[in-house]
Amino acid sequence: MSDGTLNSSRVSLGVPVPRDEIVRQEAEAKQFSVVEKPLSGFEKLYNQGWLRKLFILLVLALIWEGYGRALNNSLLLPTLSATFEAFFKGMLSGELLHRSWASIHVLLIGYAAGVVLAGLLTALAISSRIGTDFLETMTSMLNPLPAIALLPLALIWFGLGTGSIVFVLIHSVTWSVALNTHSGFSSVSTTLKMVGRNYGLRGPAYITKILMPAAFPSILTGLKIGWAFAWRTLIAAELVFGVSSGSGGLGWFIYENKNLLDIANVFAGLLTVILIGLAIENLIFRVIERHTVQRWGMQS
Numbered sequence: 001m002s003d004g005t006l007n008s009s010r011v012s013l014g015v016p017v018p019r020d021e022i023v024r025q026e027a028e029a030k031q032f033s034v035v036e037k038p039l040s041g042f043e044k045l046y047n048q049g050w051l052r053k054l055f056i057l058l059v060l061a062l063i064w065e066g067y068g069r070a071l072n073n074s075l076l077l078p079t080l081s082a083t084f085e086a087f088f089k090g091m092l093s094g095e096l097l098h099r100s101w102a103s104i105h106v107l108l109i110g111y112a113a114g115v116v117l118a119g120l121l122t123a124l125a126i127s128s129r130i131g132t133d134f135l136e137t138m139t140s141m142l143n144p145l146p147a148i149a150l151l152p153l154a155l156i157w158f159g160l161g162t163g164s165i166v167f168v169l170i171h172s173v174t175w176s177v178a179l180n181t182h183s184g185f186s187s188v189s190t191t192l193k194m195v196g197r198n199y200g201l202r203g204p205a206y207i208t209k210i211l212m213p214a215a216f217p218s219i220l221t222g223l224k225i226g227w228a229f230a231w232r233t234l235i236a237a238e239l240v241f242g243v244s245s246g247s248g249g250l251g252w253f254i255y256e257n258k259n260l261l262d263i264a265n266v267f268a269g270l271l272t273v274i275l276i277g278l279a280i281e282n283l284i285f286r287v288i289e290r291h292t293v294q295r296w297g298m299q300s
Contacts, residue, residue, distance in 0.1 A: 078264040086264040087271055096253070096272055103234055103249030104276070106162055110169025111230050115223070117170060118177035123207065125182050132182075139179050147172035147233040151240060165237050172233040173226040180225065184218025185211050217293050224285050231280075235273055 045051055061080055068079035078086075090096035121138075124131035147168040154164035188211055196210035212219065238251025248256075250269050257265035 075261060075263055078267060082264045083267040083271060086262075087268040090265065090268050090272075096250075096268065099248070099250050099253045099269075100272055100276060103238065103251070106165050106249065107169065107230055107234050109162075110166040110234070111173055111227065113166065114170040114173025114226060114230070115177055118174045118181060118222075118226075121174070121178045122181045122185065125178075126185050126207070126211070135178060135182060139175050142171070143175035143179060145171075147229070148236050148240075151237065165234065168233055168237055169230050172229040176229055177219075177222040177226040180218045180222025181215065184215025184222075187218070188214040220285070220289060220293060224281075227280065227285070228277075231273075231277055 064077075065080040068077050068082075071077055074082065087096070121131075121135050125135040126132070150168050150171055151164075154167045158164040158167055192210060192214055196206050201209055234249070235251040235254075238249045239255050250273055254266050254269040257263075257269065
């Protein structure tokens with residue numbers, strides 16, 4: 001039996017406990033108790049996620065700049081400073097802005113068409129068994145097929161231009177969005193579905209008021225995956241046949257400067273692709289997720 005238990009028993013029996021013994025036991029209890037230690041300045045900074053990521057980027061930038069200067073061959077690897085110089089020159093001249101808008105304009109057309117088609121296929125799938133079978137069959141066949149593999153057919157069917165790029169973009173978006181949306185609808189609890197039915201909800205009202213809010217984390221995930229697939233497919237397609245009406249997007253800008261052996265501009269184009277991807281992810285999808293999924297306490 002411990003001293004604390006023994007003293008408690010003695011107190012309950014009315015036996016007095018010496019004060020020195022009580023002080024000794026309190027000191028031992030403080031010795032083994034958890035004491036909150038104040039964080040140092042370094043620990044406070046280290047706990048900031050954005051600061052750790054910024055530190056990683058700075059280290060990588062220093063490595064790039066140092067290796068580029070040591071290599072001293074701009075055809076193989078321009079320095080980071082030369083890449084930024086080419087990037088800002090392209091932005092100030094308006095060429096990079098023009099090429100970026102050309103890519104984003106085509107992307108928005110293909111992405112919107114793919115999302116609409118995915119929504120129609122998903123609505124068909126949840127309304128009938130044959131629709132579910134059709135979506136599952138088409139998804140299993142076409143989802144693993146890289147969109148860029150349809151490039152030869154797109155050239156034959158739609159010619160060299162925007163129509164071919166939009167076609168491969170629709171393919172890259174549709175199946176990932178439809179698959180995630182249908183999976184989200186299927187995972188909605190039976191109780192929630194019965195509540196909607198009891199309220200007399202049918203058709204579009206049932207989908208928009210019951211299924212879509214409950215399945216929104218999966219839908220948002222599908223939209224993000226579809227966007228990533230579409231952006232990569234667009235740049236790859238433009239690298240091959242990106243000229244449309246005498247101009248091209250970022251992929252064609254990269255291809256042109258590769259032929260001119262202006263590797264600094266090639267890296268400037270790649271940097272622009274990365275920055276646009278980060279902007280879409282953080283300024284659109286993350287904001288939507290913060291105001292919906294996180295606000296509602298749902299796991300995506």
